[in-house]
Amino acid sequence: MTTLYSLPEVHEDDAPPQRPRTPRRIRSFSSEDRFAAVGSVLASLALVYVGYLHIFYFSGLLGFLICWYVAFIVVYGTVVSVANPRPIVVERLVTSTLYLASAIVVLALASTVVYIFAKGWRALVHVNFFTHDMAGVSPTAPLTQGGILHAIVGTVIEVGIAVAVSIPLGIGTAVYMTEVRGRGSKLVRTVVESMTALPEILAGLFVYVVLIIEFGLSKTGLAVSAAMAVTMVPIIARAGEVALRVVPGGLREASSALGATHWKTVIRVVLPSAAAGLVTATILAIARGIGETAIPLICSGASSFMNYNPTQEPMNSLPLFIYTAYTTHESLAITRAFGAASVLMTMVLALFVTARFLVRDRGARR
C-alpha cells in the first residue's frame, strides 16, 4: 500500500504539526492499482486459455468467458488483498463486476446498432435510396434503383397524425386523473394502466373491425394513425399523470391564493411546470408508435408507391417496409431492409436528442 502521508510527528513543544495543503486523494487509484487490474485481466485470460482449452479441452465461447470472469475475480481479489485491507478488496471486486455489467449492456446496444448499419451500409450509400420509392422496382433490382422515401414519408405522416390526436387526449386524461379527480378517475386510471400493456396487434384489429369493416373506411394511413393513437394515448396519459403529480401542491395553492380559477391554475401553472415530464411522455409514446409493425400491416398493408394522402390508398411505413422486404429472402431486399432500419433508428435517435434539447431549454427555468 502506498502511504501518501507520513504520520504526524509528535513534537515536544505543542506546536501543531504541519499538514500538506494539497487536496487529499481520498479515493485514489494509483498506477500500481491500475497495473494490478490490467495484470489480473491478462493473468486470468492466460490461465483460462491454458486450462480451458489445453488441459480440459472444453469448448464454447460463453463457457470460456464465464471461466475467465471467475478466474479474474479470484486473481484480482488475491492481488488486491496482498496490499489492501478487506473493505478495499470488496470495493474493488464489486466495482469491477459493475464495470463488467455496464460494459455488457453498452456492448449489446452498440453491437445491435453497428450490425444494422453494417448490413444496411450498401443501401445507404446510394442517394436514390432516400429520394425514390419502390414503384415498379422489383425486390431483386440492384440498389441503384428504388428507395424508401415512400416509407419515410408514410411513417412521418402516420406518426404525425397519431401524435396530434394523442397529445390533447392523453394530456387531457392525465389532467382528469390528477387535477379534476372526478368520480370516474379511478376507473379511468385502471383502464389506462391496462391499456399501456395493450399489444399493438389488438389495437390494429380493433381499428380494422370498427373503422374498416363496420364503417367502411378503406385500408389507409389514417386507419394506421387511429390504431397508433389507441396505443399512444394511454402512454401519454400514464406518464403525463406522473409528471403532473410531482408538481408541488404549493404552486397550485399559490395560484389559487392569487385568485385564479382551478382551470387557469392548470393551464398556466401546473402544465408549464410539468412541461419536461409531458415532453418525455410524448416522446415515449412516439417511440412506441414509430416502431409498430402489426398496425400498418393490418390497417394499411404494404405498398411500393409514394402516397401523401392518408385518406386514400395504402401507405407504407418503415417498420412495415422492413418486415416485407426481409420476408422476401432476397439478399438485396434484405440489405434494403437493414438500410431502412438504420433510417428508422436514426429518426428515433434524432427525436430523442431534440426532445432532450427542448427539455433542457425548459429546464433552465427551474
Add this chain to the structure above:
Amino acid sequence: MKVSLDGAGLTGGAPRPDAGAGVRPVGPAPAGLDALGVCAWFGQTQVLDDVSLSVPPATVTALIGPSGCGKSTFLRILNRMHESTDGAQMAGEVFLNGEDIYGPGHRLTDVRKQIGMVFQKPNPFPSMSIADNVTAGLGLTNTKVSRSDRVDLIEECLTRAGLWSEVKDRLDRPGSALSGGQQQRLCIARSLAVRPKVLLMDEPCSALDPTSTRRIEDTIAELQDDVTIVIVTHNMQQATRVSQRAAFFLAEPGSLGGIVEQGDTVDLFEHPRDERTSDYVNGRFG
C-alpha cells in the same frame, strides 16, 4: 376586464390620500377584517371553536401560539383557502370592510384576489421568469394590462417587496434561481401585483435565515400603510418587532383551538391578562 392601474385600483376602493410619493401605492385602501365565531373542522375533527378576531385596517396583526393550535387554519379561513382542503368545513362569518366574504354574492376568486396570501415555503412558479412571476396573478385572474403598465407594475411591486435592486438586471431569469429569502420576497411582490386589500402571511420567515428574515420584516413594515397584514409566526421576537396587535392561540389538551387573548402587541407581551399567555410569551412552554 380592462383595469386602470393608476388611481382607483382593481377593486374600486378609495384612492389613498397620500398616494404619489415615489413608488407608493396605487392600490385600494387597506381594509379591515373581522372574523366572528369561526369554527373549523377537518372531516369529523373540530380544530377551531368560536374564534373571533378583529383586524383594523393598515395594521399588522400577529397570530402566535404553539404548533397545532389552529393558527394556520384560521388564517386560511380568512381568504377561503381552507375550503380547498378535502373534507374541510367551517362555520362563522368573516367580514371584509363589513361584507361577509362567505356570503352568496361573493365569488371565491374575487375574495382571494382581495385577500392575498404568502406561504411558509417560498413557491415562485418554476416555469416563469422573475418578471413573469410578479405579473402571474394578472394572467391568472384575466386582468389585462398594457405593456408599459406591466413594466411599471413589475418595478413597483418588486420595490415594495424590497427586491428590486437585487433583481433589476435579471428580470428574465427564472424565479427559482433566487435564494430562499429572495424567492419569498418575490412571492410577496407577486401577491402585491393583484392589489390585495389584506395580505395574509403564514410563517413567511420560518424557512429563512436571520438576514433574509430581517429583509422580510423591513418589507412588512413598509407595506403596512398600504395593506392590512395578518402574520402567523412562531417567533415571538418577530411578533413584537413587526406587529401592533397580536392574538394568542392555544389548543389545550382536551379542548379545541381558540384565541386565549388578543390586543395590542405591547400589552399582550408585557402585561398579559391570562396566565397561559404569560407562560407562553415568557417561554415557559410551547
